Amino acid sequence: MTVHAVDPAPLAGDWVNFDTGATGIELVEAAVDGSRLRLRITERGDPTPVRGTPGPPALPVTGAPLPAVPLADDIDAAEAVAFLAEGPLGSRQVILVGYANRGLLTIDVHTVHPTDARVPNVMYRAHFYRSEGATRT
């Protein structure tokens, strides 16, 4: 057995945060990019709201690109049920772990502020539904 690609198509689409009042990631646009996923992230309000911390607040991003690795449920499986995205998001470094189950996409958002150690790293969880419309490929 050698490395085989995971089909990212099951995760493609526009994913909308259920919580319309929440800050942080509001919309994830996921498109197939070869054997990978290409995410575009849009945030609402303060993306990592931490009260009473020093330093300027991080600015929310709009349509920020972030590549993601599609992940199967098992080493023998072929279709994506999850993704891992790592990289810069605005002024922050993030790890996004997303996983879908029965139409619900949960993303664990891990955020580090590399230029200001006074600002604590933040992890929050957000839940998304797939927007009605065409699947992006």
Added chain:
Amino acid sequence: MTSRSTSPSGPPAPRPPHTPDVSALLGEWVNTDRHSAKGARRLSVTWHEEGMHEGMFVRAFGAGGPQPGDWGEAPAIVYTAPDTPSVAWSFSVVYDFGSRRTVVCAYHKTGILITTTATVLSGDGEGADHWARSFFHRTEARA
């Protein structure tokens, strides 16, 4: 270098200024699914107090098979919840085995450590990039 792990009932771990309280995350954790071949089977989460590598470290033990039994110890990044900057509830840690790179992310909730394990293979690996979600409880202290 010294290290310490505590349970919630133990004394809080010493920590430098601006470091959140990591006590809830420290300790020995065991996967609730003892027959699972995915993800780690056991996690040892410690805080190293001295030296250049001060901070949280996580040693993971796998389930065998294609993954190594002992993943070794790696430095972790700790995270707080958005409205609780003084308390850490989450960490991430990366294990690089050459032909496979594994990212473990975890958060603590009501005594449970919930992890996601993402494994990305390179050209020398076998199978598909995959993930697992697992649940860990603390090892039981016995007199």
